[in-house]
Amino acid sequence: MTLIDTHSHLYVNAFSKDVEQVLERAEAAGVTEILLPAIDSEEHDAMLRLEQQYPDKCLAMMGLHPCSVKEDYQAELQLVEEWLSRRPFAGVGEIGLDFYWDRTFEKQQFEAFRRQLELAKHHGIPVSIHSRNANREALDTVVSLQDGNLSGVFHCFSGDADFARQVTDAGFYLGIGGVVTYKNGGLAEILSQAGPERLVLETDAPYLSPVPFRGKRNESSYLTHIVAKLAEVFAMETKAIADLTSLNARTVFKLQQHDREQ
Structure with a gap:
């Protein structure tokens, strides 16, 4: 059984003391590739260094997280553009909209999101x-720019079954992590209606650990618990879920092509 973690921040300080052991446990669990979404320029060096240390396992993205859209967002976006012009990346991310913590820079978040979606189309990633x-604002923005050249994942999918169908109808995949294992989260029931065809696995490590590790640091090896829950939800073998989600991840992130370019 092989697994792909499509969203993991293994380069942050939470892993500074034992990332080698974390990666060894991931390999032992069958995790063959781990995608590293960017946050902002303060984390670029650590992310790219981890990719350089483990080029066969870790693949970096490049982007500006919506919670990092502040007064200096134009300079941050310029750095994203420069990096994307220098070398291949697995994707543009982590990008989007976050109105949970603070809406002070709402207008700027929309601008940053649109610009980075256009960058993804330009670079074909x-x-x-x-x-x-x-959710509604993010999907509407995607649909407004969708010309057949936008693809990707709604990371940490949250929404009802109808919204899931709208996301997949727009050509996107659903990123599923530890939340699916939460007893009162409701995600398992939603996915049972939406189907398994457009799912990819993710941890969002070090956040959102699955049961039985909820509340503790998450890591890529814990994908096995997410697969087990999805197998239960869809009454499928764990290997079938692993194979399907890995195929989806390789398709949407063009992993074989990225390997060749590297």
Whole structure:
């Protein structure tokens, strides 16, 4: 059984002391590739260094997280553009809209989101979309720019079955992580209506650990618990879920092509 973690921040300080052991556990669990979404320029060096240390396992994205859209967002976006012009990346991410914590820079978040969606189209790579308290706005923005050349994942999918269908109708995949294992989260029931065909696995490590590790630091090896829950939801073998989600991840993130370019 092979697994792909499509969204993991293994380069942040939470892993500074034992990232090698974390990656060893991931390999032992069958995790073959781990995609590293960017946050902002303060984390670029750590992210790219981890990719350089483990080029066969870790693949970086490049983007500006919506929670990092502040007064200096234009300079941050310029750095994103420069990096994307220098070398291949697995995707543009983590980008999107977040109206949960603060809406002070709402207008700027929309501008940053649109610009980065256009960058993804220009470079022919997918996006990893962060959407918190902004599902409708994020999807409407994607649809307004969709010309057949936008693809990617709604990371940490949250929404009902109808919204899931709208996301997949727009050509996107649903990123599923530890939340699906939460007893009162409701996501398992929603996915049972939406179907398994457009799912990819993710951890969002170090956040959102699955049961039985909820409240503790998340890591890529915990994908096995997410697969087990999805197998239960869809009454499928765990290997079938692993194979399907890995195929989806390779398709949307063009992983074989990225490997060749590297």
